[in-house]
Amino acid sequence: MDLTALTLHELTDKLRKKEVSSVELTNAFLKRISQVEDKVNAYVTISPDEALKAAKDADARLADGVNLTPLTGVPVSVKDIFCTKGVRTTCSSKILENFIPPFDATAVKKLKDAGAVILGKNNMDEFAMGSSTENSAFFPTKNPWALDRVPGGSSGGSAASVAAGECAASIGTDTGGSIRQPASCCGVVGMKPTYGRVSRYGMIAFASSLDQAGPITKDVLDAALMLTAIAGRDPLDATSIDSPVPDYAAGLKGGIKGLRAGIPKEYFIEGMDFEVSSAVSKAIETLKKLGAEIVPVTLPNTEYAVSVYYLVATAEASSNLARFDGVKYGLRQDGGNLIEMYKNTRDAGFGPEVKRRIMLGTYSLSAGYYDAYYKKASQVRTLIGRDFDAAFKKCDVIVTPTAPTAAFKIGEKTQDPLTMYLSDIFTISCNLAGIPGASIPCGFTKDMLPIGLQILGKRLDETTVLKTAFAYEEAAGWSKKRAQL
Amino acid sequence: MGFEPVIGLEVHAQLLTASKLFCGCPAKFGGEPNTQVCPVCLGMPGTLPVLNAKAVDYAVKMALAVGCKVNEKSVFARKNYFYPDLPKGYQISQYNEPLAVAGHLDIETTAGTKRIGITRIHMEEDAGKLLHDAAGGAGYSFVDLNRAGTPLIEIVTEPDIRSPDEAVAYLKSLREILVYLGICDGNMEEGSFRCDANVSVRPAGAEKFGTRAELKNINSFKFVKDAIAYEIERQIGVNENGGLVKQETRLFDSVKGVTVSMRSKEEAHDYRYFPEPDLPPLIVDAAHVEKLKTTLPELPQAKRERFVSNYGIPAYDAGVLTSSKDLAGYYEEAVKLGAEPKTASNWVMGTVLMLLNEKGIDVKDSPVKPPAVAKIIEMVKAGVVSSTAAKEVFAEMFSTGKAPEEIVKSKGLTQLSNETDIAAMIDAVIKANPDNLAKYKSGKDKLFGFFVGEVMKAAKGKANPAVVNRILKEKLSS
Ligand SMILES: [Zn+2]
Numbered sequence: 004m005d006l007t008a009l010t011l012h013e014l015t016d017k018l019r020k021k022e023v024s025s026v027e028l029t030n031a032f033l034k035r036i037s038q039v040e041d042k043v044n045a046y047v048t049i050s051p052d053e054a055l056k057a058a059k060d061a062d063a064r065l066a067d068g069v070n071l072t073p074l075t076g077v078p079v080s081v082k083d084i085f086c087t088k089g090v091r092t093t094c095s096s097k098i099l100e101n102f103i104p105p106f107d108a109t110a111v112k113k114l115k116d117a118g119a120v121i122l123g124k125n126n127m128d129e130f131a132m133g134s135s136t137e138n139s140a141f142f143p144t145k146n147p148w149a150l151d152r153v154p155g156g157s158s159g160g161s162a163a164s165v166a167a168g169e170c171a172a173s174i175g176t177d178t179g180g181s182i183r184q185p186a187s188c189c190g191v192v193g194m195k196p197t198y199g200r201v202s203r204y205g206m207i208a209f210a211s212s213l214d215q216a217g218p219i220t221k222d223v224l225d226a227a228l229m230l231t232a233i234a235g236r237d238p239l240d241a242t243s244i245d246s247p248v249p250d251y252a253a254g255l256k257g258g259i260k261g262l263r264a265g266i267p268k269e270y271f272i273e274g275m276d277f278e279v280s281s282a283v284s285k286a287i288e289t290l291k292k293l294g295a296e297i298v299p300v301t302l303p304n305t306e307y308a309v310s311v312y313y314l315v316a317t318a319e320a321s322s323n324l325a326r327f328d329g330v331k332y333g334l335r336q337d338g339g340n341l342i343e344m345y346k347n348t349r350d351a352g353f354g355p356e357v358k359r360r361i362m363l364g365t366y367s368l369s370a371g372y373y374d375a376y377y378k379k380a381s382q383v384r385t386l387i388g389r390d391f392d393a394a395f396k397k398c399d400v401i402v403t404p405t406a407p408t409a410a411f412k413i414g415e416k417t418q419d420p421l422t423m424y425l426s427d428i429f430t431i432s433c434n435l436a437g438i439p440g441a442s443i444p445c446g447f448t449k450d451m452l453p454i455g456l457q458i459l460g461k462r463l464d465e466t467t468v469l470k471t472a473f474a475y476e477e478a479a480g481w482s483k484k485r486a487q488l
Numbered sequence: 489m490g491f492e493p494v495i496g497l498e499v500h501a502q503l504l505t506a507s508k509l510f511c512g513c514p515a516k517f518g519g520e521p522n523t524q525v526c527p528v529c530l531g532m533p534g535t536l537p538v539l540n541a542k543a544v545d546y547a548v549k550m551a552l553a554v555g556c557k558v559n560e561k562s563v564f565a566r567k568n569y570f571y572p573d574l575p576k577g578y579q580i581s582q583y584n585e586p587l588a589v590a591g592h593l594d595i596e597t598t599a600g601t602k603r604i605g606i607t608r609i610h611m612e613e614d615a616g617k618l619l620h621d622a623a624g625g626a627g628y629s630f631v632d633l634n635r636a637g638t639p640l641i642e643i644v645t646e647p648d649i650r651s652p653d654e655a656v657a658y659l660k661s662l663r664e665i666l667v668y669l670g671i672c673d674g675n676m677e678e679g680s681f682r683c684d685a686n687v688s689v690r691p692a693g694a695e696k697f698g699t700r701a702e703l704k705n706i707n708s709f710k711f712v713k714d715a716i717a718y719e720i721e722r723q724i725g726v727n728e729n730g731g732l733v734k735q736e737t738r739l740f741d742s743v744k745g746v747t748v749s750m751r752s753k754e755e756a757h758d759y760r761y762f763p764e765p766d767l768p769p770l771i772v773d774a775a776h777v778e779k780l781k782t783t784l785p786e787l788p789q790a791k792r793e794r795f796v797s798n799y800g801i802p803a804y805d806a807g808v809l810t811s812s813k814d815l816a817g818y819y820e821e822a823v824k825l826g827a828e829p830k831t832a833s834n835w836v837m838g839t840v841l842m843l844l845n846e847k848g849i850d851v852k853d854s855p856v857k858p859p860a861v862a863k864i865i866e867m868v869k870a871g872v873v874s875s876t877a878a879k880e881v882f883a884e885m886f887s888t889g890k891a892p893e894e895i896v897k898s899k900g901l902t903q904l905s906n907e908t909d910i911a912a913m914i915d916a917v918i919k920a921n922p923d924n925l926a927k928y929k930s931g932k933d934k935l936f937g938f939f940v941g942e943v944m945k946a947a948k949g950k951a952n953p954a955v956v957n958r959i960l961k962e963k964l965s966s
Pocket of ligand 1: 508511512513524525526527528529530637
C-alpha cells in the first residue's frame with residue numbers, strides 16, 4: 004500500500020494501531036519526495052535529519068501512549084514563510100536565502116508540540132506575493148495534475164506537496180487567497196481561518212492586517228485536525244483572538260439540513276469560465292440535495308475588492324519589507340556608502356514582483372497620496388466587511404467559486420501582472436473582511452484540472468464552514484482523487 | 489523693529505520600565521553591545537510587538553500629572569525610514585491618535601507664573617545606537633541595539649514659550665515631574681531626557697508665526713539655553729538683513745555654540761505614517777485612568793505650596809527642599825519627628841546637602857537619617873550641645889553612622905548649662921580680675937566681652953553662651 008497517498012487521519016489510525024511507525028512513515032515520505040520532487044519542485048528545503056529525529060521522538064511518545072494528538076508521528080510540510088528554528092527559512096527570496104531563524108513560528112511550534120514531523124519547507128511566491136509560485140526566486144513549482152501548469156500561489160509548494168503525496172498535510176498562509184487558490188488549483192482542501200484565529204508570530208509578514216495561516220490537506224477532516232492543532236490565542240501576537248478553540252473535527256458531522264447557503268450574484272458573472280461555473284453550479288445543487296436552503300445574497304462592493312487589496316496589502320508590505328536592509332541578517336551587497344549598500348542589497352535581494360509591490364505601497368502611503376489611496380482603501384475595506392455582515396444576516400455560509408479558472412499554464416501570465424492579480428478576484432474579499440473561508444475540490448475540467456469551491460463563513464465560525472465542506476465532500480467524493488505522477 | 493521669539497519644545501523621556509516597550513528584554517542603560525536583545529527588538533522576520541502595559545501606565549501618569557485628557561482609544565502607527573539603528577525599518581510610534589492631549593504646565597518666570605500648553609503626549613519605541621570607527625573597526629560603523637525598543641514618551645508643547653529662560657524653566661519643571669512620578673530618571677547625558685526645540689521669530693505684535701527651525705542635539709539645560717539664544721539671534725539677523733528664514737532642521741554644535749543646517753524642508757523625510765497593523769488600538773478605560781490617578785504622588789508644585797503654608801518656611805527653602813522627592817521626604821520626616829521647621833530647613837539645606845554633595849551621595853543613601861537630624865536639633869534646642877559643636881557632631885555622625893548622644897558623650901561636647909556651676913565659674917573669674925571689674929563698673933562696657941571670654945576659657949568652651957551672658961550681666965551689675 005502507498006502510505007503517502009493516505010490522508011492524515013488514515014495515517015493517525017495506522018500509527019495508533021502500530022501498523023506503521025513514525026520513522027517508517029517519515030522514510031516513506033522522504034522516499035516519495037526523492038521520487039517526485041524533481042518533477043514537482045514543492046520544497047525549497049528538505050530536512051530529513053530533523054524529520055527523522057522528530058519521528059523517533061514521536062515513536063517514543065506513541066509507545067508511551069500519553070499526550071497523543073492526531074498529528075503525533077505524522078509527516079507534514081510547512082510553507083517557507085514560517086520561521087523554523089535552526090532550519091533555513093527563505094520566503095523563497097534571495098534576500099533570505101541563507102537565513103536560519105533562532106526561533107520557531109508559533110504555528111510551527113504548535114505542530115511540533117502536537118508531535119508532527121516536519122519534512123521540510125515549501126516553495127512559494129517570493130514573500131507570498133503571487134498566485135502561481137512562479138515568483139519564487141529559486142524555481143517554479145509544478146502542478147501535480149499537469150506539470151506544465153502552475154500549482155497556484157502563493158502557497159503553491161504546500162498545495163503541490165499535499166497533492167503529490169510529498170507530505171500528509173501542510174500549512175500555508177493566505178493574504179488574498181494564497182491558501183484557497185492553490186488548493187483549488189491542486190485539487191486539495193485549503194482553509195483560511197478567521198483573521199487572528201492562528202498566531203502570526205514567526206510567520207514572515209506580507210500584509211499584516213490580512214495574513215493568516217491555515218491548513219492545506221487531502222480532505223476536510225484533515226483540515227479540521229490541523230486547524231485544531233495550530234489555532235489559538237498567542238501571547239506573542241497581539242492580534243490573535245482570545246477565544247476557545249473548538250474541536251473542529253468533532254463539529255464536522257450532523258449534515259447541513261436547514262443550513263442557509265448564500266450565493267452572491269457578484270461572484271457569478273458573464274464570461275466566467277464555463278467549466279468552473281458549471282462545476283460550482285453542480286456543487287450548489289448537491290448542497291441543496293443535502294438539505295441546504297439556497298439564498299441569493301449581494302456583496303455590492305465586491306468590484307472594489309481587488310483595488311482595495313492592492314492598496315492595503317502593498318502599503319503594509321512596503322513597510323514590512325523595510326527590515327530587509329542588509330544590516331542585520333540575510334543578503335548584503337556592499338556599496339560605497341550606506342545608501343548604496345541599501346540599494347545594492349535590495350536590488351539584488353528582491354525579485355521584480357516584490358519590487359513592484361514595494362513601490363506601489365510606498366506610493367500609496369506617500370504624503371499627498373495617503374488620503375486618496377491608503378485611507379480611501381481602508382474606508383472601502385470597512386464597507387466590504389459590512390457587506391458580509393449584512394449577507395450573513397440572511398445566510399450561514401456563502402458559496403462561490405474559489406478561482407475564476409482552473410490552473411493556468413506556467414509562463415502564461417507572468418508578463419501581465421494585472422491579469423495575474425485577477426486570479427484572486429474571488430478570494431480577496433474574505434481577507435479584507437477577516438472572515439474564514441475554505442476551498443474544496445468540486446470537480447475537474449475536461450483536461451483533468453481540479454476546480455475549487457469556496458465556502459465562506461461568519462467570523463470565528465470555522466465550524467460551519469468545515470461542516471458544510473465535509474457534507475459536500477462526503478456526497479461528492481472529489482477529495483478521494485489523487486494526482487498521478 | 490523688535491522681534492519676538494516663539495518656541496515650542498518636544499521632549500523625549502525614557503520610561504523606567506524593567507522591560508522594553510514591545511518585548512521582554514531589559515530596558516536598562518548600558519550593558520555590552522547587543523546583549524539586551526531578542527528576535528523582536530532585532531526586527532527578525534515574522535516577529536511581532538506586544539505592548540508593555542506598565543509603560544502605558546507610566547505614560548498615563550505623566551499625562552495626568554500635566555492635566556492632559558487621556559484618550560480612551562489611541563492608535564500606534566509606523567513611522568517609516570531607513571537607518572541602521574532602526575531594525576524594522578520603521579519606528580512604532582503614535583501619530584493621528586496619541587495617548588493624551590491638551591495639558592499644561594505652569595512655570596515660574598521673572599514676570600510671574602506662566603502657563604505652557606502641552607499639545608500631546610504619545611508613546612513610542614527608541615532606536616538603537618551607532619558606534620562609528622569603534623576600536624578594531626576603523627572605517628566601519630557598529631550597531632548596538634540594546635536601546636532599540638526601550639519605551640519613550642514624547643511630550644510636545646504649544647508654541648507658548650518666548651525666551652530661552654522660559655524654555656529651561658519648562659524643561660526643569662517637566663523633568664522634575666517625571667522624576668517625582670518615578671517614571672524617568674531624567675538623565676540628560678545618558679539620553680533618558682532629550683529635547684528638540686522649534687524656534688521662530690516674528691515682528692513684535694505680529695500674529696502670524698515666522699518660519700521655524702527645528703533644533704536637535706541639545707542634551708543639557710545649558711545647551712538648550714545657548715542653542716535657542718543663538719538661533720533667535722541668527723533668525724533676527726537673517727530678517728534684519730532682508731533675508732528669509734528657511735524651514736529646516738539644525739544641529740547644535742556645543743563646542744562652537746552655534747546651530748548648523750542639517751537638512752532642509754525639501755530633504756525632510758516622508759515618514760509614510762500608517763496605523764500599525766500588528767497592534768490593536770490601545771484602549772485605556774476611564775476606570776483605569778481613575779485608578780492611576782489615585783496612585784499619583786504629590787507633585788513638586790503642590791508640595792512647595794504645602795511646605796510654605798504648613799511649615800511657614802520661605803518659598804526659597806521650599807523650592808530647594810522639593811527639588812527632589814527624596815530630599816523633601818527627608819526634610820518632612822525630620823519635621824514630623826518634632827524638629828522646628830525652619831531650623832530643620834536650615835540643617836537640611838546647609839549641613840546635610842553640603843556633606844552629601846561633598847561625598848557625592850544621594851539623599852536616600854545618606855548615612856544620617858532624619859531621626860538623627862531631629863535629635864540633634866532637639867539637643868541644640870535643649871542646650872545639651874552648642875550649635876557649633878552640633879555641626880561637628882553631625883559630621884561625625886555622617887562618617888561613622890553613630891548616634892548623636894554617643895558622639896557628644898565620647899567627644900565630651902556636652903554643653904554646660906547648669907546655672908550653679910556657671911555662676912561659680914563667673915564668681916571665680918570676677919574675683920581674679922578686680923582691675924577690669926573696676927574699669928567695667930566705671931563705664932567700660934566693652935570689657936563685658938573680656939569676662940565672657942574668660943568664663944568660656946574656664947569652661948573649656950562648653951558653657952551655654954546664653955546662660956553665661958545672663959548670669960554674668962546680673963553679677964557685673966550687682
Ligand atoms: Zn527584545
